[in-house]
Amino acid sequence: xxxxxxxPKGCLQLTPLLQQLIQSLRCLPGIGPKSAQRIAxxxxxxxRDGAKMLATSxxxxxxxxxxxxxxRTFSExxxxxxxxxTRRDKSIMCIVESPADQYAIEQTGYNGMYFILxxxxxxxxxxxxxxxxxxxxxxxLHAEETVRxxxxxxxxxxxxxxxxxxxxxxxKHRQISxxxxxxxxxxxxxxxxxxxxTLTHAFAGRGVIQDS
Amino acid sequence: xxxxxxxPKGCLQLTPLLQQLIQSLRCLPGIGPKSAQRIAxxxxxxxRDGAKMLATSxxxxxxxxxxxxxxRTFSExxxxxxxxxTRRDKSIMCIVESPADQYAIEQTGYNGMYFILxxxxxxxxxxxxxxxxxxxxxxxLHAEETVRxxxxxxxxxxxxxxxxxxxxxxxKHRQISxxxxxxxxxxxxxxxxxxxxTLTHAFAGRGVIQDS
Numbered sequence: 001x002x003x004x005x006x007x008p009k010g011c012l013q014l015t016p017l018l019q020q021l022i023q024s025l026r027c028l029p030g031i032g033p034k035s036a037q038r039i040a041x042x043x044x045x046x047x048r049d050g051a052k053m054l055a056t057s058x059x060x061x062x063x064x065x066x067x068x069x070x071x072r073t074f075s076e077x078x079x080x081x082x083x084x085x086t087r088r089d090k091s092i093m094c095i096v097e098s099p100a101d102q103y104a105i106e107q108t109g110y111n112g113m114y115f116i117l118x119x120x121x122x123x124x125x126x127x128x129x130x131x132x133x134x135x136x137x138x139x140x141l142h143a144e145e146t147v148r149x150x151x152x153x154x155x156x157x158x159x160x161x162x163x164x165x166x167x168x169x170x171x172k173h174r175q176i177s178x179x180x181x182x183x184x185x186x187x188x189x190x191x192x193x194x195x196x197x198t199l200t201h202a203f204a205g206r207g208v209i210q211d212s
Numbered sequence: 213x214x215x216x217x218x219x220p221k222g223c224l225q226l227t228p229l230l231q232q233l234i235q236s237l238r239c240l241p242g243i244g245p246k247s248a249q250r251i252a253x254x255x256x257x258x259x260r261d262g263a264k265m266l267a268t269s270x271x272x273x274x275x276x277x278x279x280x281x282x283x284r285t286f287s288e289x290x291x292x293x294x295x296x297x298t299r300r301d302k303s304i305m306c307i308v309e310s311p312a313d314q315y316a317i318e319q320t321g322y323n324g325m326y327f328i329l330x331x332x333x334x335x336x337x338x339x340x341x342x343x344x345x346x347x348x349x350x351x352x353l354h355a356e357e358t359v360r361x362x363x364x365x366x367x368x369x370x371x372x373x374x375x376x377x378x379x380x381x382x383x384k385h386r387q388i389s390x391x392x393x394x395x396x397x398x399x400x401x402x403x404x405x406x407x408x409x410t411l412t413h414a415f416a417g418r419g420v421i422q423d424s
Contacts (some may be wrong), residue, residue, distance in 0.1 A: 011291040013292070013294060013318070014315070015277060015286060015287060015288045015292075015293075016288070017269070017272050017273045017276055017277055017288060018270050018273060018277060018286060018382070020272070020273070021269045021270065021272075021273040023269075024262070024265050024266040024269035025266060025268075025269075027252065027255070027259050027263065027265065028240075028251050028255070028264055028266070029251055029254045029255075030247070030250075030251075035242070037312070037315070038241065038242075038312065038389030039240050039242070040273070041286075041310065041311055041312040041315075042241045043239070043240070043241075043270075043273075043274070044273065044277055044286055044311075045310065045330065047239050048274045050236070050239030051239065051270045051274050052270065052271060052274050052275075053236050053239065053267075053272075054236040054237065054239055054240070054267075054270060055268075055270040055271045055274075056236075056267075057229070057232050057233045057234065057235075057236035057237075057269040058236075058255075058263045058264065058266060058267040058270075059264060059267045060232070060233075061229045061230060061232070061233040061252070061255075061256065061263075062255070062256070062263050062264050062267075063264075064229055064261045065227060065229055065230060065256055072255055074227060074230060075227060076227045076228070076229055080225070080227075081225040081227075082225055098253065098257065099253055099257070100249070100250065100253040100254075103226070103249070103253075106225070118257065130328075170252070171272075181337055190273050
């Protein structure tokens with residue numbers, strides 16, 4: 001506790017468990033010291049049952065959610081529901097950086113297969129092909145001969161582009177068509193407020209206007 | 213899971229435990245569905261140990277943090293460190309709405325005693341004197357005859373003001389001086405951007421300029 005000692009320098013008389021809770025809450029992305037303190041006080045005052053329910057959910061999720069052996073997304077079973085489904089188009093595979101990206105793409109109505117990198121190639125950070133599952137991807141493309149097209153949906157960053165090129169090489173080697181999702185002006189975006197990089201991409205990726 | 217069924221309406225193939233975790237995270241104040249999803253994905257991908265540590269802290273805090281029998285703040289022991297301290301000024305008592313308010317006041321360097329209401333009088337919501345510990349306050353003022361001044365630091369809302377007046381009555385009855393913290397223009401605030409209510413308060417609470 002030691003708060004009499006360091007008073008009035010700011011370490012106040014919070015109970016040890018409260019200090020520990022505030023510290024632990026900071027593992028949540030986007031939660032700083034001030035928010036953590038507010039959350040801790042509010043949970044104690046108003047929602048102790050909810051907090052204990054959250055604790056249970058956290059433990060269950062962290063202990064039981066693993067990775068699909070085929071596409072590497074989060075899964076509680078060896079094969080995820082995407083990979084074990086019989087209703088999805090097995091000739092097309094979308095490659096994304098994270099399960100969150102997969103979730104976003106799923107909302108567009110895409111109904112093919114997936115492969116999750118859990119990262120991107122980044123030699124400076126020591127992240128090589130093995131770290132983003134390239135061995136498993138090669139193995140999978142070799143074992144299943146159903147895939148006819150790979151759509152690379154990595155983020156439009158330098159690393160994302162490098163990863164896309166690396167995957168394109170693998171696809172070329174196996175004679176599988178490989179495409180990249182379009183990057184350009186978002187719907188509802190106004191040209192004057194778009195950054196130059198996006199606008200350059202939009203120019204380079206321009207398409208012919210079809211006769212209607 | 214039932215995601216094939218309701219597809220493409222938005223209920224996607226998240227695993228049951230992931231859905232449960234996202235739902236549970238929403239008990240945190242200020243966390244909506246989108247943030248909950250982002251937090252769940254990030255914890256699973258990057259910080260499983262932190263998440264399990266958080267679960268432990270939540271359970272320990274919710275189970276073991278109770279209320280001080282004297283001032284009603286959060287405490288793991290019968291008497292909190294404020295009430296059991298021998299170094300604090302027992303002749304002055306600050307009354308606040310919540311432990312978070314107490315924490316804020318403690319940071320000003322205040323070194324007296326506290327009393328926490330855990331709310332404010334609000335007849336419309338069915339919150340009466342008994343719900344904010346007025347019985348305990350009376351009992352405490354009766355038992356300890358050390359208190360010479362009560363400082364009411366409830367919020368400057370309608371309910372906060374009503375609560376302050378109620379406490380002033382109790383103090384008057386026991387011939388204890390009772391004051392209210394000043395409400396006015398905050399330091400660094402600019403007059404033109406201050407709301408009318410605050411400015412009215414600042415006018416009403418004006419003080420004589422002392423000769424230096």
